[in-house]
């Protein structure tokens with residue numbers, strides 16, 4: 001009988017220790033488990049280099065301030081932790097997930113415990129590229145009512161609304177749910193939204209009702225630096241329905257063209273010229289980031 005080697009579990013970081021994923025455990029009194037009282041980040045790693053590290057750490061700091069939790073590590077400590085975990089997991093292209101909760105309280109009480117220490121968990125998983133078919137043909141999206149809370153700018157681990165919204169998309173055979181509050185389009189269930197209209201790139205402005213996406217900001221930066229007109233403006237359902245192109249952005253999926261919205265083709269029903277241009281710019285930026293020249 002040929003011997004099959006069991007796959008090694010990935011190494012993760014939990015509260016000061018590096019250990020195999022299957023040995024990482026937290027208390028049932030951890031406020032992340034009881035209340036979803038914590039925040040998180042997802043950051044891609046290309047060629048063992050964290051991508052947009054300063055931006056992710058900046059957003060983490062804002063999220064922690066938003067929930068009134070002290071940042072348990074300095075930026076240098078976070079950086080060292082990520083690089084350690086990248087090496088321990090074989091380097092290359094990875095996705096880093098980190099979460100900080102308010103820690104373990106003495107009992108189940110909503111109000112902040114007096115002496116809790118934040119719990120810190122970080123793991124590095126293989127970064128799975130978006131299937132080529134999605135880049136070549138685009139994806140389907142549906143519009144759904146955004147019933148989340150009023151602080152969607154905080155990247156909180158309390159994701160039940162996002163879970164339910166995303167499942168509506170899955171149930172409808174769609175790639176993503178695009179969220180609508182009143183007449184305004186906010187973002188995707190796990191992505192930001194752009195449209196192209198008459199050669200102009202448009203995306204909703206930042207505010208409490210959407211996550212300030214790191215990929216969104218990079219797309220805005222790349223567009224501005226390369227002469228693509230870009231404007232941050234409120235978008236309505238009609239704007240999406242009349243768009244030449246619609247894109248979704250996120251750290252793990254980069255930029256994804258939406259070619260079908262609620263069953264109707266977007267523009268001519270194929271990824272557009274502006275999409276191809278932004279992907280060129282994005283991939284060349286990533287190429288530089290791999291060499292450590294840019295983050």
Ligand SMILES: Cc1ncc(COP(=O)(O)O)c(C=O)c1O
Nearest residue numbers: 190191192211213214215250251
């Ligand atoms: C609700 C929501 N909006 C936007 C994004 C995109 O953010 P980023 O580009 O930083 O990954 C995400 C990412 O998971 C998200 O969950």
